[in-house]
Amino acid sequence: MPVNYVTPSAASLAPVAGVRIGIAEAGIRKKGRRDLTLIEVDEGSRVAGVFTKNRFCAAPVHVCRAHLAQASVRALVINTGIANAGTGEQGMAAARETCEGVAKLLEVAPNQVLPFSTGVILEQLPVDRLVAGLPAAAADLRADGWFDAAHAIMTTDTVAKAASRSVELGGRTVTLTGMSKGAGMIRPNMATMLGFIATDVHIAQDMLEGLVREVADLSFNSITVDGDTSTNDAFVVIATGQAENAEIIDEQSNGYAAFREALAGIAIELAQALVRDGEGATKFIEVAVEGGRDRDECRAVAYAVSHSPLVKTAFFASDPNLGRILAAVGYAGIDDLDVGKVSVWLSSAGEEVLVAERGGRATGYREEDGARIMQRAEIGVRIALARGDAAATVWTCDFSYDYVKINAEYRS
Amino acid sequence: MPVNYVTPSAASLAPVAGVRIGIAEAGIRKKGRRDLTLIEVDEGSRVAGVFTKNRFCAAPVHVCRAHLAQASVRALVINTGIANAGTGEQGMAAARETCEGVAKLLEVAPNQVLPFSTGVILEQLPVDRLVAGLPAAAADLRADGWFDAAHAIMTTDTVAKAASRSVELGGRTVTLTGMSKGAGMIRPNMATMLGFIATDVHIAQDMLEGLVREVADLSFNSITVDGDTSTNDAFVVIATGQAENAEIIDEQSNGYAAFREALAGIAIELAQALVRDGEGATKFIEVAVEGGRDRDECRAVAYAVSHSPLVKTAFFASDPNLGRILAAVGYAGIDDLDVGKVSVWLSSAGEEVLVAERGGRATGYREEDGARIMQRAEIGVRIALARGDAAATVWTCDFSYDYVKINAEYRS
Numbered sequence: 001m002p003v004n005y006v007t008p009s010a011a012s013l014a015p016v017a018g019v020r021i022g023i024a025e026a027g028i029r030k031k032g033r034r035d036l037t038l039i040e041v042d043e044g045s046r047v048a049g050v051f052t053k054n055r056f057c058a059a060p061v062h063v064c065r066a067h068l069a070q071a072s073v074r075a076l077v078i079n080t081g082i083a084n085a086g087t088g089e090q091g092m093a094a095a096r097e098t099c100e101g102v103a104k105l106l107e108v109a110p111n112q113v114l115p116f117s118t119g120v121i122l123e124q125l126p127v128d129r130l131v132a133g134l135p136a137a138a139a140d141l142r143a144d145g146w147f148d149a150a151h152a153i154m155t156t157d158t159v160a161k162a163a164s165r166s167v168e169l170g171g172r173t174v175t176l177t178g179m180s181k182g183a184g185m186i187r188p189n190m191a192t193m194l195g196f197i198a199t200d201v202h203i204a205q206d207m208l209e210g211l212v213r214e215v216a217d218l219s220f221n222s223i224t225v226d227g228d229t230s231t232n233d234a235f236v237v238i239a240t241g242q243a244e245n246a247e248i249i250d251e252q253s254n255g256y257a258a259f260r261e262a263l264a265g266i267a268i269e270l271a272q273a274l275v276r277d278g279e280g281a282t283k284f285i286e287v288a289v290e291g292g293r294d295r296d297e298c299r300a301v302a303y304a305v306s307h308s309p310l311v312k313t314a315f316f317a318s319d320p321n322l323g324r325i326l327a328a329v330g331y332a333g334i335d336d337l338d339v340g341k342v343s344v345w346l347s348s349a350g351e352e353v354l355v356a357e358r359g360g361r362a363t364g365y366r367e368e369d370g371a372r373i374m375q376r377a378e379i380g381v382r383i384a385l386a387r388g389d390a391a392a393t394v395w396t397c398d399f400s401y402d403y404v405k406i407n408a409e410y411r412s
Numbered sequence: 413m414p415v416n417y418v419t420p421s422a423a424s425l426a427p428v429a430g431v432r433i434g435i436a437e438a439g440i441r442k443k444g445r446r447d448l449t450l451i452e453v454d455e456g457s458r459v460a461g462v463f464t465k466n467r468f469c470a471a472p473v474h475v476c477r478a479h480l481a482q483a484s485v486r487a488l489v490i491n492t493g494i495a496n497a498g499t500g501e502q503g504m505a506a507a508r509e510t511c512e513g514v515a516k517l518l519e520v521a522p523n524q525v526l527p528f529s530t531g532v533i534l535e536q537l538p539v540d541r542l543v544a545g546l547p548a549a550a551a552d553l554r555a556d557g558w559f560d561a562a563h564a565i566m567t568t569d570t571v572a573k574a575a576s577r578s579v580e581l582g583g584r585t586v587t588l589t590g591m592s593k594g595a596g597m598i599r600p601n602m603a604t605m606l607g608f609i610a611t612d613v614h615i616a617q618d619m620l621e622g623l624v625r626e627v628a629d630l631s632f633n634s635i636t637v638d639g640d641t642s643t644n645d646a647f648v649v650i651a652t653g654q655a656e657n658a659e660i661i662d663e664q665s666n667g668y669a670a671f672r673e674a675l676a677g678i679a680i681e682l683a684q685a686l687v688r689d690g691e692g693a694t695k696f697i698e699v700a701v702e703g704g705r706d707r708d709e710c711r712a713v714a715y716a717v718s719h720s721p722l723v724k725t726a727f728f729a730s731d732p733n734l735g736r737i738l739a740a741v742g743y744a745g746i747d748d749l750d751v752g753k754v755s756v757w758l759s760s761a762g763e764e765v766l767v768a769e770r771g772g773r774a775t776g777y778r779e780e781d782g783a784r785i786m787q788r789a790e791i792g793v794r795i796a797l798a799r800g801d802a803a804a805t806v807w808t809c810d811f812s813y814d815y816v817k818i819n820a821e822y823r824s
Binding site for chain 1: 465466467468469495497498499500502503532533534535536596597638639640641642643719720721722725726728729731733734735736738739740741742743746747749751752768770771772773811812813815816817819820821
């Protein structure tokens with residue numbers, strides 16, 4: 001059960017002009033499940049993406065990077081079941097054959113297709129079954145396919161994640177609709193596995209690329225479930241331009257700020273949805289670090305706290321075992337940290353409690369106040385380092401019996 | 413239940429000339445348990461230690477560092493129950509009062525006493541109860557106190573860890589006896605919480621200090637249970653000099669190599685015992701990385717694999733989910749790693765299986781071979797990077813339901 005997250009209804013997911021989506025059952029790894037998604041985008045659309053920094057990145061990630069550099073994108077194809085990672089030359093050939101299959105059906109060039117895979121690593125993709133499933137996905141292409149696609153890209157996810165929002169830019173309504181998947185192997189490094197957002201905004205290619213990197217950093221690159229960076233992480237934004245707003249060509253363009261806010265907002269919502277549905281999660285935790293010298297050291301502290309199995313099991317147990325948070329701050333790698341200046345607050349539902357100050361237990365802190373907040377499903381941890389003006393926020397979940405159960409049983 | 417580890421019998425732990433140990437029940441945190449250990453060492457003994465690099469290091473760690481720099485050590489005092497970390501000035505005062513209490517009883521100076529604490533962080537040490545317990549511990553001082561002390565320093569440990577060995581140096585028999593404790597918050601950085609080795613070897617102070625750092629790196633700094641570096645880690649070696657071997661003054665000294673081997677051997681045994689008794693452990697895993705450019709990158713890869721919750725849950729499930737190992741190698745931080753050259757072997761009980769080669773599944777690999785090895789309690793993972801001559805080994809355990817249970821319930 002995800003923490004405070006309900007899949008939006010099909011009706012709430014707005015179609016994006018210039019984007020059609022279809023799904024199919026290709027039997028990639030198991031029969032009888034929707035495991036193939038095809039996204040067709042109109043000519044003239046602009047696409048930008050960021051991908052995993054894992055050195056064992058999957059074959060489709062290699063192909064995506066190459067195709068994005070070569071040609072304008074006309075289609076995306078996503079399979080679940082097999083990640084096509086650690087599959088060598090055979091895996092590269094399978095990713096290319098997938099693109100060729102899509103290209104033939106949609107009458108585009110193979111390098112106008114971006115392939116994405118998610119699932120088990122180190123097993124070969126049954127590309128024949130995938131390609132055999134493509135005609136059914138193509139026949140299913142429709143503007144309102146988001147709801148079904150958000151389900152079709154799930155693996156260990158318990159709910160589908162998707163969101164829509166709209167923003168007025170110079171009198172034109174711009175729509176953004178996106179979906180994401182992933183519940184384990186989540187500590188994205190550049191982007192998570194998998195986030196897709198489409199919008200009809202008209203924006204220059206270089207501006208779109210810059211925004212994708214910036215927004216990825218604030219959203220998918222600021223979450224963690226288990227600290228494991230996937231081999232297949234990808235975050236892709238499609239801009240079809242069909243809203244007919246005045247093109248956004250620089251940061252001074254009319255609508256830039258509003259579009260950036262809308263894009264960051266939907267990306268953060270989709271990224272947080274992954275954590276809310278993190279494997280075995282019972283709590284959604286925001287770790288906000290402030291007063292650092294730079295954003296990097298704030299992120300290092302936030303991730304140390306967010307990755308600590310001891311902190312995560314304490315949240316699971318609703319135990320205000322605050323020493324574990326301090327210990328994680330202490331080993332986060334800031335060699336000259338003056339722990340005598342560190343303060344920590346716990347918060348939930350508008351209530352904030354100072355639990356540690358000057359590196360120790362806060363004078364006025366009462367265990368029952370900490371315990372009351374730890375009982376809640378959404379908890380904030382605020383850590384003030386008191387050595388600068390930088391800040392960073394990371395979202396994570398707790399660590400429960402079910403995390404172990406899910407991952408011990410995943411392949412069986 | 414620890415993995416293949418049985419506490420040695422009291423009789424197998426050899427006394428070390430010049431060292432006496434006594435224990436007591438001081439009621440530090442809970443009544444009716446042995447929670448106080450006193451170690452008295454003869455005048456003329458040499459002592460060296462390495463301590464946690466956690467910035468939130470505990471008050472006793474600060475006091476140990478200061479006292480080691482000021483005076484020759486005559487006593488060590490160890491309490492369990494409360495870690496005296498994150499306790500500010502009051503905690504520093506408590507650590508100093510502890511030393512004063514010991515000094516008065518044993519008629520030494522307070523800065524000749526090293527204090528050690530382990531237990532809950534962020535709670536104040538009840539120093540009055542600790543000091544009140546000291547006379548009973550002093551009355552209990554005896555050369556054969558190791559067995560009881562190894563039990564008295566336990567916290568979430570399920571078994572006591574101790575070992576003895578002896579080595580001939582130029583016709584003199586040198587004895588080494590040590591003990592260690594710790595099962596969670598184990599990813600030592602300089603030393604673990606807590607390792608003590610005493611020996612009657614005659615060795616120069618600077619040689620002892622160098623050896624302690626070197627041996628810590630090979631033993632306590634090469635293990636991990638959960639990746640959490642404790643606030644209280646300490647590894648201390650006491651050399652009383654009473655074996656009357658010719659003093660070891662440099663690496664050419666007679667007996668240096670033999671003593672180094674004996675010291676490293678007992679330290680590795682004690683460090684591995686912590687992993688065998690790691691919280692919830694059902695498997696003992698050696699991750700050996702070879703063919704790196706330097707030891708640091710080999711350690712980074714070994715720790716990435718050893719810390720991955722996905723790898724650890726796969727070991728718990730005896731599931732040869734090898735893609736998780738490759739994914740961890742890929743995100744270990746070697747930016748120019750050529751994954752096409754990486755090979756991975758699984759081994760157990762003398763049987764070794766090549767599971768991945770050239771970055772993918774090995775041609776001859778059969779799932780049943782991997783599955784057979786994963787069933788065993790002691791498993792080796794060997795990873796060849798094929799880019800240099802450096803190597804490093806890390807020992808870890810799997811991640812089970814019981815890890816979550818133990819840490820969710822630790823304070824209750």
